[in-house]
Amino acid sequence: MIRLEHINLVVPDIAQALAFYQAAFPHWRTRGGGDQVWYGTPRSWIHFGDDNNYITLNSAGQGENRDLTGSSTGLAHFAFEVDNLDAMITRLSDAGFEVAKQGADEPFRKNVYFIDPAGFEVEFVEYLSDLPEQRNMYS
Template structure:
């Protein structure tokens, strides 16, 4: 039996096209798997194994949320091979840079905000050793 993994996360956004553009800038291998419309527009974007389920908001006046202070998703993280290439793509496309964490000897992290102000984390691991990758003491 294989280990469990996250198959998808569902995120509500203001505009599907802007969200797809953000994700494909960060993760060029992500493809739109399917999209449609029921009571709202939706889109699945990712790989054959996992994806982000996007849906457009349905409220005329969105409710403002304070990340890390109220209940809800704060960020979603993706593992990438080259954090610096990702940063060049994202900043070149005009996405707002958040925190950069390069203090750990075995991983680099960077955060970017999409058009909706949602925070997305990207992690590059510098070791294949899971004990080093998952170390919280360094």
């Protein structure tokens, strides 16, 4: 078995980033956290998730995230599969976060992109079929 266990993000403000992910994942919790020195720089960190998956949020982020419209090296986006995309959009909108862009018009999935407070693009996708040949169809 291989699965993605966590993503580790360096952000300028843990509380702001946490507000986004708490709205997206109300069933997740802060699993742990603390303070440490990372290559000579003090920073705080938390693990926010459930028993199987989490996001690490680290303070000490400096500068701007990469230009998401450009082609510079770096993280383009990461995605979460959800059971109910409309409910996800509502939770994030109610928390003050708006859809950054709609996904492609596909017959067997729908998706949207948000920009979190640290400037990371986060995709949420809902599959409308259980058949791999339909879920993975690209038009």
